[in-house]
Each structure stands twice: as structure tokens, then as C-alpha cells.
Amino acid sequence: MKPQLTISEDSLTLEIYGGYGEIGGNCVLVKDRDRKIVFDNGIRFQVLRKYYRGRIQPLGINELRSIGAIPPLNIFEDIDAIYISHFHLDHLGLLGALPPGVKVYVPSIDILEVIEDWYRRSSTWLAEIPHRLNIKIEEFSAYHMDEHGVIPIPVSHSAYPSYAFLYEGYSKTLFYSGDLRVDSPLRSRIDTLSNIERAIDSMNLDIALLEATNIGGIETPIGSEEFRNIMNRILMENILVIISIDPLDYELFTAISELALLSGRTITIASPRIIDVLPKWLKTSNTNNIDLSRIAIAIELEKPTTVPLQYVGLKQDVFRTPENFLLIQEPVSFLEMLRQMRLWGEELPRNAIAILTTPEPLETELEVEEKTLITWLYTLGIQIYRARFSGHYYPHELRNIVDILKPKKLIPIHTKHPRLVYTVVQQMLEQSR
Numbered sequence: 339m340k341p342q343l344t345i346s347e348d349s350l351t352l353e354i355y356g357g358y359g360e361i362g363g364n365c366v367l368v369k370d371r372d373r374k375i376v377f378d379n380g381i382r383f384q385v386l387r388k389y390y391r392g393r394i395q396p397l398g399i400n401e402l403r404s405i406g407a408i409p410p411l412n413i414f415e416d417i418d419a420i421y422i423s424h425f426h427l428d429h430l431g432l433l434g435a436l437p438p439g440v441k442v443y444v445p446s447i448d449i450l451e452v453i454e455d456w457y458r459r460s461s462t463w464l465a466e467i468p469h470r471l472n473i474k475i476e477e478f479s480a481y482h483m484d485e486h487g488v489i490p491i492p493v494s495h496s497a498y499p500s501y502a503f504l505y506e507g508y509s510k511t512l513f514y515s516g517d518l519r520v521d522s523p524l525r526s527r528i529d530t531l532s533n534i535e536r537a538i539d540s541m542n543l544d545i546a547l548l549e550a551t552n553i554g555g556i557e558t559p560i561g562s563e564e565f566r567n568i569m570n571r572i573l574m575e576n577i578l579v580i581i582s583i584d585p586l587d588y589e590l591f592t593a594i595s596e597l598a599l600l601s602g603r604t605i606t607i608a609s610p611r612i613i614d615v616l617p618k619w620l621k622t623s624n625t626n627n628i629d630l631s632r633i634a635i636a637i638e639l640e641k642p643t644t645v646p647l648q649y650v651g652l653k654q655d656v657f658r659t660p661e662n663f664l665l666i667q668e669p670v671s672f673l674e675m676l677r678q679m680r681l682w683g684e685e686l687p688r689n690a691i692a693i694l695t696t697p698e699p700l701e702t703e704l705e706v707e708e709k710t711l712i713t714w715l716y717t718l719g720i721q722i723y724r725a726r727f728s729g730h731y732y733p734h735e736l737r738n739i740v741d742i743l744k745p746k747k748l749i750p751i752h753t754k755h756p757r758l759v760y761t762v763v764q765q766m767l768e769q770s771r
Contacts, residue, residue, distance in 0.1 A: 339403075339410040341367070345749070347544065348509035354547075355409050357751040360384045361551055362428030364752060365409040366514060370507045375486055376420045377503060377514045377547075379431035379442075382407050396463045399435045408432055418486050419443055421478070423516025424500035425453055425586055433473060434466035441474040445490075445499040448618045449586075450475065456611065481537060491537045493530045494522035496729030498588035498619070504537050510544040513743055517549050517752065519728060520735040521561040523593035530731075535742050546745035551730040553762070554755030559732040560725065566597060568725055569693075573601040578660030578690040580720070582711075585611035585668045588619045590695060590727060598664040599632050606650055608636040608675055609668040617644050636665075638678070653684055660687040669711060676714045686718055693723045733762075740766050 341353035350370045356363035356378075363382030368375050385407045390396060402408045408431060414420075419441045423429050430453075433442065444450050454468035469475055478490045480501070489504040495517045505512040513534075522528045552559075560568075572579055583590050591612070598605050607613055613635060620630075630647060636656075637649040650656060652675075656663045667675065679686070692715050696708070715722050730752075731739065740748070740763055750759035 339406045343749070345545070345747075350507050350510040350512070350545075352512075352545070352547075352749075353413070354749075354751065355413060356380055356382050358749075359754065359756055361752055361754060362426075363407075364423075364429050364516075365413075365431075366547060366751075367413045368505060368507075368512065370510075373486055373507070374417050375488065375505075376409075376413065376417060378423055378429045378516070379409060379420055379433070379436070380428040381431050383428055398463070399432065399466060402432075402463065403435070408435055411437065414440055419488075421488060421490075421503055423502065423514070424495055424497040425449060426497050426517070427467070429516065430467070432463075432466040433469035436469070436473055438470070438472040439474070441476065442469065443476050443478045443484075443488075443490075445477070445501055446618065447475060447477045448621070449499075449615060452614050452618060453586075455614070489537055492528065492533050493518035494524070494528040494589060495519060496584055496590065496727075497586040502534065504541075506541075511541055513538070513543055513546040513548070513745065515547060515549045515751075517551070517730060520731045520738060523562050523565065523589045523727060525562055528589065531738060531742060534739075538742065543743055543745045544747065546743045546748045547751050548739065548743070548748055548759075549730065549752035550736070550750040550755070550759045551752050552728060552732050553736070553750070553753055553759050555733075557726060557728075559734070560727055561732075562593070562727075565725060565727045566593070568723075569594065569597050570601070572691060572693070572723070573597060573603060573664065575689075575691075576661040578656070578663070578665065578687045579603075579693065580665040580667060580672075580690065581693040581695065582667045582669055582672050583612075583695050585609060585615060587695075587729075588615070591619070591666070594664070594666065595633065599629055601664075602662070603632075603664045604650070604662060605633045606636055606652075606656055606663050606665050607633070608639065608652065608665055609671045610639055610641050611668055611671065612666065613639070613641050613643050620645060634663075638675075652679075653682065657684065657687055660690070669708075673711055673714060676718060679718070686720060688719075690718075690720045691723060692720045693725050696724065696726050736762065737766055 342358040343354040345352045353367040356365040363380040364378040366377040422444045457464045457467040483489045487506045490501040493502050503514045634648045634650040750756040
């Protein structure tokens, strides 16, 4: 597999093996004299969908590599380290497919262990997500430059924690964004622009690899203020509200929890995966405003947790007094719960509302077909709202990012419209000169 794009300047050579001209599958090789590092190790779902569907499944790692769905093996030869920006699979990829002895830096070892447990017993190729014993996993430190010249920068995204990276090379400086958004659901607690500005300081940036997922999109931007207003209006009604979120989206979970508590509702978690990551989230300093006495677990899950939370019954408590609860789900277990309700012979309270947050573009990683989910919701008489609070910055926020980076050269990645990004950014840079 040849790189999608190669750039050489002085001692620095960049080779992009995924994420250029497509959304997801990021993999960027950096070669700089005696250094060789990789940013992200993503699965190219765009390629995966072309070859596999239904009963047609991959025969193994070698086949996935042969069609270009995962990075080629040769880029990992004599490598110093791989840096994973966050845990969405189009960036994390298949750690089990890495050659022995590779060192992988991740945002959180605790959360990685939870994710690996989700997939370890899978009967499909997803069983290759967990790393093997001969792979070295380490956790990097924010704003700390390591021995390879890499500085991790905390950013807001729909997977927590997420990082961008600044690389200080022998002759060039490089910024790699990973995935990020400017407007966080947690507002000032995770300030992407301030964090990037702090890391760059007065450094002159030569090259910026900047994600541009929403450039060229046609969806109306919804920021934190709009999202909070929508949620507040819904929560003020005396109805059952179910919200579906990604189990890695700690920022959204925290923001929703705070809004639910202000409206007098008890948050009821009905997702095993969210329960799995909850103890890891609660270890962070950003959860101080969450009242654990107002968070409950659906007893029907029969899911134990180390967090001291109360248990409530969906049938006995939530469905009888729906105005007192906010039911939090995630897509995988959402369908399971609804199907189980049919077996119970249970009907949802009248005028129940389901909110689908879908923070990522629908063409990326999905484990549940949304059309199927919507069919079940309509069958059960549930009104559906979509509140897409994107995990990526919006087009009107691009100038703010470029003004901070001020790169000599910008390379758009994680977008289907790189030419559009080039045109817009070139105009911005010319206006600023």
C-alpha cells in the first residue's frame, strides 16, 4: 500500500496512509533523521464497507491489510512509538495487528483496558482490537515533551480523553490535530483553543495536519448553548426522556447529567458499557459537580459496579413516574432494552421521547444500523429527536484555529473535501498577511 500523500521538507518526511481525502482511518508516519513515529493507527471504515457486509466478513488481519483497511506492516519497522489521539476505532485501530515490540502511547490505560474487554471475546475481526502481551502500552502526559519530541495537548472531542500532538523536529515543527471541537459541552473546563495556544506558545509552526470533518457538510451547527436550551425544554415536560449517547462521550454524559439534576430528574443508566467506563470517568477532576446520589443503574441490567450508586427498576420506577427520571442509553444496548420490553409485554409511558445525539458522521464507525433503531422506536410509539452535537469543529470556527496555529503549510485530513479546505485556508492566510 502506497501512502495517500507524501511531503518532504529538509530532514522531515510525512507519509499519510489513512485519513487523506476520507473521513477516518487516520495513520500518519513521521520520519525525521533517526526518529520514526506514527500518529494514530485507524481502521479505514470507508474501505471496510466496500468489501464486507452481512455474512461476508474478513478472513483475518492479512486480508484486512491487503485491501488497505488497516495500515501496512512495513511502516512499523524500526519504529520508535505510535501515538493514539483517542479511542474511536478509526484512530485506535487493531492493536492486535501490530508487530511485536512496538511501543504505543495512549490517552488513558484505564479506559483502554475497558475498551479491550468489550472486544476481547468477539467472534469477529474486532477481537484483534486488544493489544498482545508483546506490545508495550504507556500513557503520555499532557504538555510534557517526551524523548521523541512529542507534546500531547488535551482537546475536546466525543471520545474522552482526546489529544492533539505537537512535534518539535530537528528542522521542522508539526501539529497533528487528531479529532477536536472548539465548543465543548463542558464549556471552559475543556478549552481546546486555549490548550493549543498554551502548547504552541511562541513557536513557529511549519506544518499543521488539521482534521476538517465538517467542512463541506450541510448540517446546521449546534453548539453547547443550543444543545442545553433544547435539553432544558425537553426535560421540563412531564414525560419519559431517553437519550442515546456514545459510551466514550464523557463530556456529553457530564453535561446531560448536570442538566438532568437541575430539572430534578434522577439519571438512570441503562447501558452496560457506560457503567463499565463510569468508574474511570469519576476518577477525573471534572466530575466534582455530579451528585452521585442522583445517579442510578437500571436493575434489569444485573450489572454490578464499584461506584456506590442506587438501583432502580425500569418497570417499577421509571415507567410509573417518568417525569422523575432521565434514561441514558447507548445504541448497542438501546435496541436490546427495547426488544426485551416487548418480551415483558411492557408499554412505554405515553409521549415518550428518544433523543439521538449521534456526535459522529453516520458514515464512520457504527455498530447498530440507525434505520433499524428508528424502526423499533416508531413501533413502540416513541417520538424521535436528533440533537447532533458534533465531536468536530464547525466551518465558521476554522478561522479561530488557523489564527492560533498560523502554519506555513496546512494539510487537511479526516475530510472528504480537502480542496475546499485548501481554498478557504489560503484565503484566510492571505488576509492575515
